[in-house]
Amino acid sequence: MLIVSRMAISLRNTVIGVLIVACILLATLQTTDIGNRSSNRRNVNPEPSTSSSATSTSFSQCTHPVHKLIFIKTHKTGSSTIATTLARYADEKGLKLATPIWTHIFHETNSFSHNMVLSFGDMGHFDILTSHARYNRKEMDMVISNPKYITIIRNPVKQLESAYSYYSMAKHIGIQTDGDHELQAFLKQPRYYFDNYDYFMKVQSWNGQIFDLGLEHADHLNQTLVRRKIQQIDAEFDLVMINEYFDESLVLLRKQFYWDWEDIVYISKGVRKTTLRHKITPELAAKIQQWNSADVQLYDHFNRTFWGKVAQYGPNFNKDVLYFKELREEITSRCLDMNSHSNPAYDKRVENHKLKPNAPNYCKNMISGTMQYVNWMKFMYVFHRVLLPLSLVCLGCAFMLFLCRRFRRGNADQYRLLNNTTDLGSDEKVVPI
Numbered sequence: 001m002l003i004v005s006r007m008a009i010s011l012r013n014t015v016i017g018v019l020i021v022a023c024i025l026l027a028t029l030q031t032t033d034i035g036n037r038s039s040n041r042r043n044v045n046p047e048p049s050t051s052s053s054a055t056s057t058s059f060s061q062c063t064h065p066v067h068k069l070i071f072i073k074t075h076k077t078g079s080s081t082i083a084t085t086l087a088r089y090a091d092e093k094g095l096k097l098a099t100p101i102w103t104h105i106f107h108e109t110n111s112f113s114h115n116m117v118l119s120f121g122d123m124g125h126f127d128i129l130t131s132h133a134r135y136n137r138k139e140m141d142m143v144i145s146n147p148k149y150i151t152i153i154r155n156p157v158k159q160l161e162s163a164y165s166y167y168s169m170a171k172h173i174g175i176q177t178d179g180d181h182e183l184q185a186f187l188k189q190p191r192y193y194f195d196n197y198d199y200f201m202k203v204q205s206w207n208g209q210i211f212d213l214g215l216e217h218a219d220h221l222n223q224t225l226v227r228r229k230i231q232q233i234d235a236e237f238d239l240v241m242i243n244e245y246f247d248e249s250l251v252l253l254r255k256q257f258y259w260d261w262e263d264i265v266y267i268s269k270g271v272r273k274t275t276l277r278h279k280i281t282p283e284l285a286a287k288i289q290q291w292n293s294a295d296v297q298l299y300d301h302f303n304r305t306f307w308g309k310v311a312q313y314g315p316n317f318n319k320d321v322l323y324f325k326e327l328r329e330e331i332t333s334r335c336l337d338m339n340s341h342s343n344p345a346y347d348k349r350v351e352n353h354k355l356k357p358n359a360p361n362y363c364k365n366m367i368s369g370t371m372q373y374v375n376w377m378k379f380m381y382v383f384h385r386v387l388l389p390l391s392l393v394c395l396g397c398a399f400m401l402f403l404c405r406r407f408r409r410g411n412a413d414q415y416r417l418l419n420n421t422t423d424l425g426s427d428e429k430v431v432p433i
Contacts, residue, residue: 063258064258065257065258065259066148066256066257066258066259067093067095067127067128068127068128068144068145068146068147068148069086069127069128069129069144069147069148069149069150069257070128070129070140070143070144070147070148070149070150071083071086071128071129071130071150071151072133072135072149072150072151072212072213073130073131073132073133073151073212074151074152074153074154074208074209074212074213075132075159075163075201075204075208075209075212076154076159076162076163076166076204076208077152077153077154077159077209077243078152078154078243078246078268079151079152080269080369080370081246081266081267081268081269082130082152082241082250082266083130083131083370084266084269084368084369084370084373085250085263085264085265085266086128086130087128087130087370087373087374087377088365088366088368088373089128089259089263090127090128090130090373090377091365091373091376091377092365095127095128096122096125096126096127096128096381097126097127097128097129097130097373097374097377097378097381098117098118098119098126098127098128098129098131098143098144099117099118099131099374099377099378099381100116100117100118100131100374101116101117101118104131104132104370104371104374104375105131105132105133106131106132106133106134107132107133107134108132108201108203109134109203110134111134111135111136111139111214112133112134112135112136112139112140113136113139114139114140114142114143116133117129117143118378118381118382119143120385120386121385122385123142123143124142124143124144124145125145126143126144127144128144129143129144129147130370130374131370131374134211134212134213134214135151135212135213135214135233136214137149137236148238148239148257149236149237149238150237150238150239150240150241150253151213151233151237151239151240151241152240152241152242152243152249153209153240153241153242153243153295153298153299153302154209154242154243154244154299155243155244155299156207156209156288156289156292156295156296156298156299157280157285157288157289158243158280159208159209159243159292159295160205160208160288160291160292160295161183161277161278161280161288163201163204163205163208164182164183164186164205164278165182165183165277165278167200167201167204168200169186169199169200169201169202169205170182170183170185170186172199172200173186173193173197173199174197182278183278183284184284186205187284187287187288187291190205190206190291193205194206203217206220206291206292207220207292207293207294207295208292208295209295209298209299210226210229210230210294210295210298213229213233213298214229215229215294220293220294226294226297227297229298230297230298230301233298233302234301234302234305238256239252239253239256239309240302240305240306241253241306242302242303242306245306247321247324247325247328248310248317248321249306250264250266250324251264251313251317251320251321251324252309252310252313255313255320261323261324261327264324265324265327265328265331265366266328266366267331267332267335267336267366267367269369269370331366334356334359334360334363335355335356335359335360335363335366335367336354336355336356336359336363336367337354337355337356355367
């Protein structure tokens with residue numbers, strides 16, 4: 001009975017110890033994480049110090065911000081800046097970001113599938129999706145319950161020029177020209193190159209935006225299917241932003257989703273060097289529009305509907321846009337040293353993201369890229385869902401092993417004591433008095 005009682009006491013102490021260690025670990029991690037996010041947000045001053053008379057529109061405290069959304073990240077449309085802004089929002093609000101299993105993208109060419117998401121029993125319970133994924137409503141609805149859908153598109157002429165130079169398509173195809181002539185050479189016979197060459201990011205050289213939104217290349221010349229896809233997007237998306245009206249788009253997003261001004265403040269990501277830009281002549285622009293006719297129809301449609309949303313916004317739209325621009329410029333000036341570049345010369349991007357020595361804490365969040373946020377939140381998700389429980393299980397097993405050894409040692413000691421007592425009793429019987 002004494003041994004059983006001691007074992008019960010040891011087991012109780014072990015359980016209590018494991019619970020205490022788990023609570024301390026969780027509390028430390030959560031306090032540090034939330035403390036950093038909240039302190040960074042408290043330092044963001046939503047009131048620009050400029051002399052403008054612009055005033056911002058505020059929301060009633062009765063409204064609830066939208067926390068469930070899916071962003072279809074189209075290529076070379078300014079989408080990296082939007083994706084980073086949304087990922088930062090998820091991080092600061094403690095929301096669950098749906099991330100790819102291996103890299104920072106789901107897939108460049110295949111239609112999205114819920115099996116691409118890193119999940120440990122959380123399918124349907126994520127909050128935000130921002131990584132590159134081709135639109136597939138049925139599969140995406142399995143990841144996030146009742147989400148809002150948003151995307152961004154760009155003038156097809158500028159988008160193709162950006163994609164063609166950024167992904168070095170001429171080099172991968174083998175076009176032996178230099179400078180502005182590379183894109184001209186491609187557009188002399190674009191269908192020939194598209195059909196007969198397998199080059200990097202080929203899918204983005206022909207109607208890349210509507211392809212990202214789910215229309216296969218085999219259907220791009222079918223006007224009926226193109227119009228049907230555009231109508232589908234119009235019906236299923238809550239907001240289609242326009243790159244050429246970037247700040248205006250974010251102001252619309254803020255009001256539609258009841259977000260704060262600091263939630264949409266950004267520092268541009270992925271801006272190309274001027275040396276990697278092609279000169280677009282009217283003739284070249286016409287060829288691009290002819291080649292990317294499906295993207296042209298997509299852009300024209302949503303460029304019209306965009307201004308319908310602006311009209312619905314109300315009379316304060318222009319004032320709010322001005323306010324936002326001033327706020328963004330002030331945040332940028334507080335954070336960045338615009339006279340120096342942090343990226344090496346071989347980087348295709350010109351991100352003036354070198355912080356000032358005395359920059360506020362929140363600036364670090366502003367300059368983080370999509371890949372950094374995705375990798376960080378992926379690690380945190382795996383930590384909470386796998387590593388922490390596994391660590392606790394291992395800790396518990398270690399304590400149980402320790403107890404078993406103590407129990408066996410105690411039994412052995414008790415057995416020796418019992419044997420010694422028995423031996424002593426036998427001796428007393430044989431010794432004469």
